[in-house]
Amino acid sequence: MKYIAFAAAMAASPALADQAVSINFAGEIAGKPFSCAETFEGIGAKATAVRGIDYRVFVSGAALIRADGTAQPIALEQDGKWQLDDLALLDFEDGSGGCSTGTAETNTALRGTVPEGEYVGLAFNLAVPFDKNHGDPTLAAAPLNTTAMFWNWQGGYRFVRIDMVPVDKAADGPKGWFLHLGSTMCPAASKTEAPTAECKNPNHLPVSFAAFDPATNAVVIDPAAVVAEADMTVNAAETSPGCMSFPGDADCTTVMSKLGVPYGDIPAGAQQLVSKR
């Protein structure tokens, strides 16, 4: 009986055994912190100068890793705004300047708790999990009611939205090069109905660092290496501007493997979007 009472007391006050954890993220382009006012030089196959007009990503399933390799999920603070269950929206744009579809608020860290203990690494997924990805966004709680991250019910959300615009645009060329990662080929009867089973291309982007100290390390997101072989000044006819994950887009052929996902016949490579420092 004594033991049960003790266990109940522990369950009732888990805060006693928890420690706060904050995982800081840096959103960058070619090594420079993202800013709606900044110009980023030397992007893509033609070393194009671009401005950034949007920069947001979803992170889910974040966990700290113990020395024995076991994962301890981070219990995210439920702030009613950026973090919902184990999902968070990171937002590096502040709605200023060219970011005219953005929001003034930014969010650059995961905030939560883990049981007190020794942790050595970090893992997370740059994705919205399937069970949250195809619901009705008008009914969803924040941040899943953010229309800027929404495709349609069949496709779900954009996990990564990094919108770049060349400074010098050819008169007949595209006016922007947009990197959107999300699930494709989801089996649904209509573009506005949720799929009945997991998408053929979930396009989740799992990330893990065997060594990561939240006190001194930060996660760095940077699309420069991902688009290194893509030309920011062209867009394949009849396709989305830039690479939006959709099959059959010539603008994606050098890009998706560098996001760590397969694309048509092209196998997945090592992801080059996310690193740590």
Next chain:
Amino acid sequence: MRRLALWAGRIGVAGLVLATPMTLAAEPYSWPIPAWMPAPPVPDDNRMSTGKVELGRHLFYDARLSADGTVACVSCHVQERAFTDGREVPVGINGTLGIRNAPGLANVGYLPLLTWANPHMSSLEFQALIPLFGDNPDEMGNNGQEAAMFARLAADPYYQTAFSAAFPDHATPDLFTVTRALAAFQRSLISVDSAYDRFKRWGEKDALSEAAKRGEQLFFDHRFECYHCHSGIHFSDNLQTSRSAFAEKGFHNTGLYNIDGAGAYPANNTGLMELTGDPADMGKFRTPSLRNVALTAPYFHDGSAETLTEVLEHYRAGGRSLADGPHAGNGAQSPLRDGLIVGNSATEAEVADIIAFLESLTDPGFITNPAYGDPWPADHPAVVKRVLP
């Protein structure tokens, strides 16, 4: 049946029109929205009440809000046209032409920013000051003459009880009460019962024609990219509900003009740049809602497209080319055109299907709902000199 039961509640609200202002004061406000729809956000200093909405409706239709008694809000926002006026630009007092197309008011309470391109116009209360007191252009012509306007209202027997019913602690017509009542009425203008809503939200599979169903799939296809900007319950990337963590806004240059080859718009209509001063904001206008869009012609910020076919032709070309005149230029080549507008190869049949889908966004109940209609008898001083479009 569940839909009918739910919407019966709206008829109940409309029925209250016959009640006296004093009894309305005690009525809690009930949003005319189905369960799936979050309510609009409401400012702390302007909570909704049935009495306030009713007062706002009377003010909305009252031409004594203009200096010469000819212009009411309805003079540019007519219910049958989903609260637009059918003109390229509105006509204010003394025949003064407006600068931008009168926007529709369906679901306007969900917009974090009002008007076409003003990043500071963040409440309906604030926005009401512009038609009332603006002098470039003159709309209702009260600049410097607010005392006379409030005196006209205060003399009317209806308002003598209606203001105290709506604002028990602040029972006179003045800047605070008039703007708040107008805002409360506009927040009550909810349109979520189109054929498309019945198809999508209520499972009425035969509510849409086959053409509209095909058009829906095209609208939400990345080949046309319509939904990148016309997204969400309002078909606009400008949205704020009572459940939103923050306001979402979206301004875009759609390549309507390219006067100088560098993306210039006509000098009197430069969009967001007019207020931000940032040259990169040239030609950026707020994405309009597409609800009831078939009723709100002409289109674009300056009313320069007469039909939806013309609008879709613009997007097919990825911009508008004007061969001659002072605004000549090829908008598709504008360096400022939004990158999401890429042009497309839509066939005539596909364009017809998309238009059928857009027509399915018309809400017949919205444009006939008596709760949104003119409350004044035809011979009342509020309306005897009123000009309608």
